[in-house]
């Protein structure tokens with residue numbers, strides 16, 4: 001089986017579900033590194049990786065979805081529920097800019113008080129105030145819920161966002177794209193089919209989007225493979241329209257589901273399977289947020305891109321720790337044999353050369369904010 005897979009990849013052919021299963025269950029690590037590097041090499045230089053500094057701004061923790069793997073949310077009416085004001089959101093963005101960051105992803109909960117027009121209005125103001133920062137303005141899951149609150153179709157919701165200047169959302173809220181998994185853990189989220197309906201509407205309106213996956217709950221290998229199968233087929237349908245795929249790992253602290261984290265080794269093996277199977281994704285991203293420096297080993301398992309996160313309350317509440325020692329994390333990439341290139345936001349559609357646009361900043365310029373922080377002049381967000 002291993003030889004057959006290797007021959008297929010050399011011939012530019014796809015592997016199927018059974019072959020992906022074989023790789024995850026039976027291939028050794030060296031084989032996974034070699035095969036994933038082969039597919040990665042179709043798009044990227046072998047010794048290059050890209051990154052940027054970003055914050056995830058959690059503008060509200062009020063949520064009615066009640067996912068049992070989440071320790072971040074508070075139900076409406078709870079004493080600890082919050083919704084940040086516009087100025088408070090701007091303070092978070094200012095903090096990122098002080099760190100030298102260039103991208104903000106917004107991620108909150110299913111807050112029944114927020115209409116899709118509220119999002120559109122807030123992001124119009126934010127885009128006007130921060131013309132040099134890129135924003136991923138909500139997750140697909142939040143978009144779906146906001147459309148429900150607003151009693152509008154996904155098409156109308158996406159058009160409204162596009163008309164108000166939204167350029168990006170993220171494919172967050174996907175976790176494991178299997179209806180059985182969703183019913184077990186997050187019945188408040190919509191079905192897989194509806195998730196892709198929303199993605200279709202978002203891309204159709206000209207707004208960029210991405211794909212994500214979270215592993216390490218209690219999902220079966222079949223459920224994981226269902227995720228990959230559905231995603232590859234959707235990415236074919238939209239002609240490579242999702243800009244990137246990011247896989248991260250479940251953090252168990254304080255959640256109703258509980259359990260223990262999977263090992264970094266399992267994460268890396270799965271990342272390699274993702275790169276090999278998802279051959280229609282140019283950018284496969286590793287998660288520093290949940291794996292810290294060890295995520296950079298993922299560059300040898302097919303990933304080509306990563307964030308240096310400055311804050312994310314959702315994962316921090318569940319036990320993630322964030323380091324602002326960016327120099328050390330970048331050294332981890334170098335130690336893995338990669339030149340880390342600071343980049344701009346990814347293009348919304350794959351470019352002919354499949355690359356990313358380097359920001360042109362030198363490493364020393366990128367690291368300067370972190371050095372200021374180390375000197376105690378900027379606030380420490382975590383751990």
Ligand code: SF4
Pocket residue numbers: 063064065066067070071072073108109110141186
């Ligand atoms: S994961 Fe998101 S949607 Fe689910 S409960 Fe937490 S905040 Fe709500």
